[in-house]
Amino acid sequence: MPSRIAEPRPDATAALATYGSGRRSAALGLLAASHPLPAAAVTLFAAALTAAVGRGLPGAAATVGAVAAGQLSVGWCNDRADLRRDLAAGRRNKPLAAGAVRPRTVTCAAGLALLLCVPLSLAAGLAAGAAHLVAVAAAWAYNLRLKRTAASWLPYALAFGLLPAFVTLGLPGAPWPPPWLTAGAALLGTAAHFANVLPDIEDDLATGVTGLPQRLGARRSASVAALLAVGSTAALVVGPPGPVTAYGWALLAITAATAVLVVRSPAGPLPFLAVMGLAGADVALLVVQLRG
Structure with missing residues (x-):
């Protein structure tokens, strides 16, 4: 005769469900x-x-x-x-x-x-x-x-500037990336830093976080983020040898327009999301250039 398997008691079933839910939440x-x-x-x-x-x-x-x-x-x-x-x-x-x-x-x-x-x-x-x-x-x-x-921007510039080097130094001959690529990545990373902290500047100051964006304030930090984003795109568009493509000119124009929007609307998540969007467009341009 097959043995009967005891069904879990209701309280045990609830405990298991709670445990599983807690694990998923964690x-x-x-x-x-x-x-x-x-x-x-x-x-x-x-x-x-x-x-x-x-x-x-x-x-x-x-x-x-x-x-x-x-x-x-x-x-x-x-x-x-x-x-x-x-x-x-x-x-x-x-x-x-x-x-x-x-x-x-x-x-x-x-x-x-x-x-x-x-x-x-x-x-x-x-x-x-x-x-x-x-x-x-x-x-x-x-x-x-x-x-x-006040050096809060420096780790972003260094880390993002070294990312292309990590990729190219792994190639045969361990070549360094071209200067325009390093500059574009460093400027983009620093722009992300200034844009990312904009929504939290007041809370940061209240809790003792006094990086460079916090010292400059939201309005000026938004302007710095915008200028850095434009500089990054310009380095990636104009830096490579050869004529600038139509996509490059269009991207530069879009970046400039987005920069104006960031300066006018420094509050909320818009500046950081705008910089992330520009980063995606920059990467698309970069892939086309490097493959060409």
């Missing part, structure tokens, strides 16, 4: 704490560059994986370092401040992602790996100290 909270939009944008930028320069599949996978791991570590480090300030400012949209994920979980995730980033970076070669690890170190330095100083 996983979603951990994902949100990684700053998924900027992390995905930078990773896609690296993937596009890698495809444009013709890296083989193993090297491309390691490069993209290293960038993804580095970005995750930076995002988790950022939210963990900002926990006290987020609580003081009442930022319930932050997963840690809202209690959606435990601080220890985020700390462990940041450390594990950073550890994974090291071998993946070095898999591209010593020079390429060193360039990427310096970029990641700059981002961690921003999270832990430099975001409260």
